[in-house]
Amino acid sequence: MVVIGADVHKRTHTFVAVDDVGRELGSKTVPATTPGHTAAVRWAREKFGSDVVWGIEDCRNLSARLERDLLSAGQKVVRVAPKLMALQRAGGRDRGKSDPIDALAVARAVLREPDLPVATHDTVSRELKLLIDRRDDLVAQRTSITNRFLNRVHELDPARNPKKRSMDRAKTHKSLADWLSALDGVLAEVAADELADIVRLTAMINALTQRIGAAVQAVAPSLLALPGCGELTAAKLVGESAGVSRFTSEAAFARHNGSAPIPAWSGNTAGRMRLNRSGNRQLNAALHRIAITQIGMTSSAGQAYYRKRLAGGDSSSEALRCLKRRLSRTVFNRLNADEKSRHHTTHQPLAA
Numbered sequence: 001m002v003v004i005g006a007d008v009h010k011r012t013h014t015f016v017a018v019d020d021v022g023r024e025l026g027s028k029t030v031p032a033t034t035p036g037h038t039a040a041v042r043w044a045r046e047k048f049g050s051d052v053v054w055g056i057e058d059c060r061n062l063s064a065r066l067e068r069d070l071l072s073a074g075q076k077v078v079r080v081a082p083k084l085m086a087l088q089r090a091g092g093r094d095r096g097k098s099d100p101i102d103a104l105a106v107a108r109a110v111l112r113e114p115d116l117p118v119a120t121h122d123t124v125s126r127e128l129k130l131l132i133d134r135r136d137d138l139v140a141q142r143t144s145i146t147n148r149f150l151n152r153v154h155e156l157d158p159a160r161n162p163k164k165r166s167m168d169r170a171k172t173h174k175s176l177a178d179w180l181s182a183l184d185g186v187l188a189e190v191a192a193d194e195l196a197d198i199v200r201l202t203a204m205i206n207a208l209t210q211r212i213g214a215a216v217q218a219v220a221p222s223l224l225a226l227p228g229c230g231e232l233t234a235a236k237l238v239g240e241s242a243g244v245s246r247f248t249s250e251a252a253f254a255r256h257n258g259s260a261p262i263p264a265w266s267g268n269t270a271g272r273m274r275l276n277r278s279g280n281r282q283l284n285a286a287l288h289r290i291a292i293t294q295i296g297m298t299s300s301a302g303q304a305y306y307r308k309r310l311a312g313g314d315s316s317s318e319a320l321r322c323l324k325r326r327l328s329r330t331v332f333n334r335l336n337a338d339e340k341s342r343h344h345t346t347h348q349p350l351a352a
Contacts, residue, residue, distance in 0.1 A: 001019075001020050001051050001052075001053065002017050002018070002019060002020075002025065002044075002048040002049075002051065002052050002053070003017070003018050003020075003052075003053050003054075003055055003107045003108075003110045003111055004016070004017045004018075004044055004048075004052060004053070004054050004055065004107060005017075005018070005055045005080075005102075005103040005104060005105065005106030005107025005108070005109075005110065006054060006055065006056045006057065006063070006066065006103055006106060007057060007099045007100075007102035007103040007106060008032070008056065008057060008059055008062045008063045008066060009032065009062065009099070010032060010062065011031065011032055012029055012030065012031060012032055012036075012099070013029070013030055013031075013032050013036065013037070013040070013066060014027065014028075014029045014099035014100055014102075014103045015027060015028050015029070015030070015040055015043075015044075015103055016100055016103035016104045016106075016107055017044070017047070017048060017052075017107070018104065018107045018108060018111070020111065021111075022107075022108045022111055024104060025047070025048070026047055027100050027103070028040060028043050029099065032062075032065070032066070034065070034069050037065075037066055037069035037070065037073075038069070038073070041069075041070065041073045041075060044075075052075065052076070053076050053077075053078060053110060054070055054075055054076065054077045054078070055077075055078050055079075055080050055106045055107055055109065055110035055116070056070075056077060056078070056079060056080065056106070056119070057080050057082055057102070057106050058079040058080060058081055058082065059082065063079075064126075067119045070119075071119065071120070076118070077118065077119035078110055078116040078117065078118050078119065079116060079117050079118075079119050079246075080106050080109050080110060080113075080116060083278060084109040084112075084113060115248050115249075115252055117246040117247055117248075117252065117256065118246045119246065120242075120243045120245065120246050122242060122243035124219050124238065124342065125238050125239050125241060125242050125243055126239075126242070127215070128212070128215060128216065128219075128235045128238050128239040129239030129240065129242070130239075131208060131211060131212050131215070131235070131239075132212060132232065132235045132236055132239050133239075134208060135205060135208040135209065135212065135232075138201055138204055138205050138208065139205060141201055142168075142198055142201040142202065142205065145194050145197050145198055145201070146167050146198055148194060149167075149191060149194040149195060149198060150162075150167075152187060152190060152191035152194065153176070153191060155187065156183065156187060156188060156191065160176075160179060162175075162176065167198060168202050168205075173195065173198070173199050173202075176195055177192065177195055177199075180192040180195065209231075209232070212231060212232065212235045213231040213232075215235070216231050216234045216235045216238065217231070219238065219338060219342060220234050220235075220237075220238050220334075220335070220338045221338065221341075222334040222335075222337045222338045222341070223237060223238070223331065223334045223335060223338055225334075226290065226330060226331070226334060227293075227294055227297060227300055227301070227302070228289070228290040228291070228292075228293030228294040228297065228300075228302065229290050229331075233286050233289055233290060236282060236283075236285075236286045237283065237286050237331060237335065238335065238338075240280055240282045240283045240286070241253075241283065241335055243339070244332060244335035244336055244339055245336065245339055247332070250328070250329045250332040250333070253328060253331075253332045254325060254328040254329070254332075255279065256279055256280055256283070257279050257280050257283035257284050257287060257328055258276045258277065258278055258279025258280065258281065258283070258284040259276065259279070259284060259287055259321075259324045259325045259327075259328040260276055260279075260325065260328075261273035261274065261275070261276055261321060261325065262274050262275070262276045273318075273321075275317070275321055284324075287324045287327050287328055287331065288324060290302075290327055290331075291306075291320060291323045291324050291327055292320075294306075294323070294327075295320075295323070302323055302326075302327070305322075305323055305326060306319050306320070306323050309322050309323070
């Protein structure tokens with residue numbers, strides 16, 4: 001078997017091929033375009049035959065087109081976390097940093113880690129990720145403008161400061177707009193412009209929220225049935241998982257999302273674990289929201305498990321970590337159930 005590691009950039013992709021013991025066999029740099037990717041596949045077939053695995057550093061914004069082109073050409077592709085590549089490069093014999101060195105590190109990381117997630121075509125998760133990321137960007141823009149706007153209001157009249165968490169309400173917008181329209185001066189004019197931006201962004205955010213909600217209800221009903229998992233959280237889980245079937249097990253999924261604990265013991269502290277701060281932090285944050293919500297829900301299974309861990313001597317942070325690991329298993333199973341249901345519906349024959 002030959003493994004080809006890819007170091008991806010905006011304009012070029014560099015590929016380095018290694019054999020099953022990590023010896024370098026060849027390299028090639030191509031433009032980051034579909035014709036360039038086709039040339040790379042042709043090079044691999046001519047030089048190494050059909051038994052090839054492509055390892056791509058998981059930089060989704062840079063590697064998405066490369067993944068699609070390789071998969072369309074019938075190639076097997078696995079995703080390598082940047083941290084794994086960096087660790088492999090640090091332990092390599094070649095000093096310094098270059099595209100071939102990075103691509104070689106990616107290829108050797110594939111050999112060292114046989115259970116890396118496999119890349120797949122998954123339109124559902126891709127579209128949900130695009131929508132949820134766009135909404136997150138708009139919310140960040142609105143928050144920034146709102147903070148500046150509130151400073152203007154305070155400067156104009158501290159008594160007119162709106163109530164906390166009311167800046168997404170139409171009633172608050174109208175009241176502030178009517179007040180600002182009666183004022184003179186550049187400060188009031190700038191504040192009115194910022195308020196108009198807030199109103200526009202709020203409308204866009206609400207429209208996206210409704211669209212995301214309708215989409216996730218259609219593709220993830222099992223996940224939405226999980227207590228504490230709302231529509232936006234479910235969309236984040238589906239989008240960031242990028243096709244849960246690519247994970248070989250729920251343990252691999254937990255490691256990917258950072259809920260798998262890290263051993264931290266020696267001698268008399270045998271069995272002690274600590275929080276894992278690596279992995280996909282967006283997935284981890286979604287699990288955290290579900291865990292916190294379940295802890296606050298009366299008579300929920302999550303709250304009962306959390307209290308059981310506390311009663312067993314765990315600290316609050318340890319109990320929360322254990323709950324998130326438990327939720328990761330539940331989310332993995334529900335994502336799998338939803339994905340199988342979608343595929344069954346897609347391939348179901350039409351009624352006569």
